[in-house]
Amino acid sequence: MKRLPDSELEIMLIIWDLDRPVTRFEIEEQMDAERKLSPTTILSFLARLQEKGFLTVRKEGKNNVYAALVDKNSYMQTESRNILKRLYQNSAKNFLAALYDGNSLTDEDLKELETYISERRKRDDI
Numbered sequence: 001m002k003r004l005p006d007s008e009l010e011i012m013l014i015i016w017d018l019d020r021p022v023t024r025f026e027i028e029e030q031m032d033a034e035r036k037l038s039p040t041t042i043l044s045f046l047a048r049l050q051e052k053g054f055l056t057v058r059k060e061g062k063n064n065v066y067a068a069l070v071d072k073n074s075y076m077q078t079e080s081r082n083i084l085k086r087l088y089q090n091s092a093k094n095f096l097a098a099l100y101d102g103n104s105l106t107d108e109d110l111k112e113l114e115t116y117i118s119e120r121r122k123r124d125d126i
Contacts, residue, residue, distance in 0.1 A: 001070065001078045002052050010035070011045045012054060016072035021058075021065045 004012060014030045015022055024042050031037065037045075046066055049055045054070045088094040096113075099105045105113075 001075060003079060003082065004049075004052075004054070004075075007037075008045050008049055008052075008054075011042065011049060012068065012070075012072075012075070015055070015066060015068050021067040023063045023065055025063075027066075 010031075011027060014027050018026065018030065024039060024046065027046075028037070028039065028042055046055065046057070046064075050057055050066075054068065055066045056069050057064050057066050059065075084090055084092065084095055088098070096105070100110075
């Protein structure tokens with residue numbers, strides 16, 4: 001699966017969050033007011049996403065309707081593994097240390113991680 005540039009990922013996140021086939025206009029409505037893109041730019045991104053196999057398009061009346069072909073969780077898992085491999089030598093410890101040492105993790109974050117790990121271990125033991 002190809003890594004998406006931020007601009008295309010932004011479009012995919014909107015489509016994934018809406019969780020249904022959408023038009024260019026619906027995507028445009030969901031964009032941050034500060035980050036508004038022209039309709040032509042959005043259409044260019046949609047065409048690229050279609051070429052990369054992330055979207056399918058069908059005609060409904062005068063509008064094109066776009067639907068995700070790639071699942072959000074699948075993309076996020078692949079991208080997370082790539083980041084872990086590229087930046088942290090495949091080490092979750094190195095990744096967490098970078099966050100923790102950079103004061104990016106709060107006590108609440110650490111508790112959430114501990115809970116996740118504990119629940120995951122229990123589930124995997126069953």
